[in-house]
Amino acid sequence: MRLFAAVVPPGGVLGELAGVVAELRALPGSGELRWPVRASWHFTVAFYGEVDEERVSALWERLERAAARRDGFSLRIDGGGRFGDRVLWAGVAGERDALKRLAGSAAAAGRRVGLDMEERAYKPHLTLARQGRDGRVSLGPYADRLKRFHSAPWTVAELRLLRSHLPRAAHEQPRYETVAAWPLRASR
Incomplete structure (x- = not known):
């Protein structure tokens, strides 16, 4: 199964973000972009890709331990930007x-269970839109509004x-299902 670890903002914060996304979707060219549904908004913290059944329970245990060793922390969705004209994203501030x-x-946790993890600097972001097939929409005005x-x-x-x-068809979007959730230690 295709898995990743994530932090999901609470409903009220996602509601605030939904308000600005509604404004962005009113901008010229927005119909050319693919907009993930609100239920899919998250900050990926580690992407594992396809994980065979034998490794899922070991990954589960490692993530449970990792969460138990970390204190809760404060974040807020803050500004945004773009990766070229491919992806529009919201940023994060607080205890980055x-x-x-x-x-x-x-x-x-992924490496310890034998998964091939990508080695690159972590850049937290929440994906709001992706360029359509034609790739003709400039994401600059969208990113400017998000700032x-x-x-x-x-x-x-x-x-x-x-x-x-x-997705099974071009017009569909990926769907995300929570497999497990582990509490972080209470904040001090």
């Missing part, structure tokens, strides 16, 4: 170092393991 440490622990967005802060209190169900 704590998020990076959680990402490091989640990646280490002014700042959500309310929230305390990250859990780490989730999500399963990705890939």
